[in-house]
Amino acid sequence: MPPLITVTHRRGIYLPEADLWLDPSFGVERAFISHAHSDHVARHQTTFCSELTLQLMRDRYGLKKNGLFHPLPMRTVHDWEGWQMRLLPAGHILGSAMLHLTRKSDGATLLYTGDYKLRHGLSSEKCEMRQADTLIMETTFGLPRFRMPPLSDVIAQLLAFVRETLAAGGTPMLLGYSLGKAQEILCALTDAGHPVMLHPSIWKMTESVKSLLGKLPDYRLFDEAEAAGHVLVFPPNVRQSPAFKNLASIRTAMFTGWALQPGARFRYQVDEIFPLSDHADYPELLESVEMVKPRRIYLVHGYTQEFAADLRARGHDAWTLGKDDQLELLFDAAAG
Numbered sequence: 001m002p003p004l005i006t007v008t009h010r011r012g013i014y015l016p017e018a019d020l021w022l023d024p025s026f027g028v029e030r031a032f033i034s035h036a037h038s039d040h041v042a043r044h045q046t047t048f049c050s051e052l053t054l055q056l057m058r059d060r061y062g063l064k065k066n067g068l069f070h071p072l073p074m075r076t077v078h079d080w081e082g083w084q085m086r087l088l089p090a091g092h093i094l095g096s097a098m099l100h101l102t103r104k105s106d107g108a109t110l111l112y113t114g115d116y117k118l119r120h121g122l123s124s125e126k127c128e129m130r131q132a133d134t135l136i137m138e139t140t141f142g143l144p145r146f147r148m149p150p151l152s153d154v155i156a157q158l159l160a161f162v163r164e165t166l167a168a169g170g171t172p173m174l175l176g177y178s179l180g181k182a183q184e185i186l187c188a189l190t191d192a193g194h195p196v197m198l199h200p201s202i203w204k205m206t207e208s209v210k211s212l213l214g215k216l217p218d219y220r221l222f223d224e225a226e227a228a229g230h231v232l233v234f235p236p237n238v239r240q241s242p243a244f245k246n247l248a249s250i251r252t253a254m255f256t257g258w259a260l261q262p263g264a265r266f267r268y269q270v271d272e273i274f275p276l277s278d279h280a281d282y283p284e285l286l287e288s289v290e291m292v293k294p295r296r297i298y299l300v301h302g303y304t305q306e307f308a309a310d311l312r313a314r315g316h317d318a319w320t321l322g323k324d325d326q327l328e329l330l331f332d333a334a335a336g
């Protein structure tokens, strides 16, 4: 058996043999970016990412330079110095990719999941796992209580909320992150027949990926004067905007995996909260380990220590990478 690929963590995940950082939150020489939620991509000297992630980064942040980016197609082996790189769909949001590395000298392998989920969403590619000796995985929902209900159940709840709010003369406002959750919500509304208005940031991201989303409901840019009778899809942070003072009885619904925590509706200050997440839940985390069959597992984000102990009790060599801090947990709470 070849020795495992060395994984270190100081301020981020770093593979010293490849001199490669994985989703670093600060500027580095060479980085892999798993998906377009990162806003640090422009600072790296060399960036590997999926083709779609680069497109989304460009549309989102107006990146002008191209030369330092190495957009890679999914599933294709890319020879790079002493390594073979392969990107695999992560199922988190459009363009999200896992990185599979093979050390050419001895065939040792590593899989870095980035944010991912195994459940097949409406707006992203289905996740494709691959065997690896070392697995670095995110564990945002690494406690047994986090079991997401079937997507069809959540969609049924979403549509009932919209129907009932409109029937009562109200304006339903569905809250989801501009890239990922918002498109998932939009896809869920496709056959419901309600007119939809999108917040400008969501409209921009949706236009960017429209051709990849298949059938969508009729949607237009938010216009307060004509918003009555529409379903509004907005990012969570703008719902308190004074622009809505004149709109008749807005009812808000939040979509996040944290809906499974008691009291979530009050914490997010919304009328309803539904468990729609773009992260793997607890059963999926366990299933991923079964699929990858790693000799060693490193955990990042969320309940790393609890899930590492859980995996060790199941006979796996599993460890937390770096230290959890409150900032990380807060970020996950917003994005989950």
Ligand SMILES: [Zn+2]
Binding pocket: 035, 037, 092, 115, 335
């Ligand atoms: Zn993400």
